[in-house]
Amino acid sequence: MAAEEELKLAKEKHVGYVVELDNKRDQYEYWLTEHLRLNGTYWGLMSVVLLKTPDALDKEGIIRFVMECKHNDGGFGPFPRHDAHLHSTLSAIQILKILNSLDLLTTDEINKTVNFITSLQLPDGSFHGDRFGEVDTRFVYTAINCLKLLDKLSIKVIDKAVEFISKCQNFDGGFGNCPGGESHAAMIFVCVATLAICNRLDIIDKPTLVQWLSERQVTNGGLNGRPEKLPDVCYSWWVLSSLSILNEAQLIDFEKLKNFIYKAQDTINGGIADREGNEVDVFHTYFGLAGLSLMGFDNLLPIDPIYALPTHLTTQYHQN
């Protein structure tokens, strides 16, 4: 095992890993995750973008694929012939934004997308993910973020969404997937980021939440998502972005977290895993890089903790 001073980010290996994803021969696993394909494309694209090698992937091919996932109702599915869903719709819009191609959507198409999103909001302010009807705070974030990126976020949608989010605040300062749901770092991220977009961070019990978030760092430097759970590289994003939005990221020991992420790398074939010794995947590769970017390490492209996009694309949203 490498001494901590010898650990570093295997940048070229990770670029190579992402590029190779589409060529993966393990077919069962590949179509087992069809329902995540558009999200996976976003994770892969963001990875090479953060690594400052955005041209490593076939941009035209990606855009074509995104458009293949578009439905007539304006929503995007995760893969052709999968129902439209809020989560994949956000990934689609984010990808187009990163590739400077939002203008490929006509005004009419954008209006349809907006309609698809807003039609999924319930009277209590929550959102269905799709017509299957599941409700979850993650879908509020995907909806709000998407509407903001399309410049179509209305006060009416905001007020209702904030009302719902506030009901999801728990006794321990955290947020769950719905009112009373267990506090979980991923849910905290989507709630805090939503409130940031809506300019309503004021409703948060900040001292208690900050305390809860800082407790996620365990002795080996990694972050977990809930008390008494194992640390996982993906929380390098969920926890750190939440703290960043609250301007308290520095409460985390960056050096120790950095080394935890470094140790989770596959320095031979590229990619990052949930923790040292485990198999890599594109999800953890992206979140590991996003965490390192938030901490300012390795000369990565800076990432916006609210919109999960490169900061140069979101400056217009921080004008006030």
Added chain:
Amino acid sequence: MEMDDFSWDDIEPCEISSAGTSGVEICNIQYSDEYKLVMGYLIKLMSLKEYSERALILTDQVIKLVPAHYTIWQYRFDIIKFLKKDILKELEWCERVALENQKNYQIWHYRQLLIELYINNNGKFKPEFEYPLIDTMIGEDNKNYHVWAYRKWLVEKFNLYADQREIFFINEMLTKDIRNNSAWNHRFFIFFNNNNKEITKNLIKQEIEFTKNAIDLAPQNPSPWNYLLGIYENEKFNLNLKDLEPFLLKYSNIEEELNDGKIEPLIISTFSLEILAKIYQLNNLSEKSIKIYNLLADKYDPIRKNYWHYKRDNLISI
């Protein structure tokens, strides 16, 4: 029943490639023959909006191959509704699928849809029907977020706040694993959620006792400390955090450290130390709080030294 029990001559299956409709090979993948065959027919039937027994069989096969393909779940639900199938039998089918694939989280929302449909058609549904499956799934992974969220939905739907069976369940779960944060969260939900009309002084007292006993079993377990603070800092309960001081001193007495530094202070819980610092601050004894934050940063919880310095520096600047 199986695919072979039906005739398929009347339809042409869709071609399954990675490319969608444009025919351009974007993702270069190879599907297995079984998947191609089954999906080909299923996609065709979906596009024809055919809600039939043979379509139902196909959804069963596809769901077993690719359990997270939620479009297929939606299609199956549409078929169930159209054919007016027995919902209790469908819940059984869903249970078999759940047990075959523990990571499948689609099933919980599907069960909600089925139960709501059943209530719509038949009036009453017994929530106890769900307990065996929940018990099994929680037995496999006692912190499974989706299962706990589902149990919470049952409590809401059937008004099971402070229900005897629910209390028995949560006591069992905490006996098996006192460190299970999901269980602690559920406990708070069934007792202290706004929808519980029975939040009495006795209940609050009982829960404080329960929590203190749990802390005594494992003083460095974060969940009961969060639970205790959740009770004490709830404005509606009119409690005083300072009343906890004698209890806290059992797990974190720094007096010797402060007085002559020669005797090793008794610190068996950083959480208790943290609350003690809060109380000292409320009592205008900030130097003691600052001392605690330094102890935590330097000795007892150094991984969070940035946080402890932050708390300390906030006090110093006052």
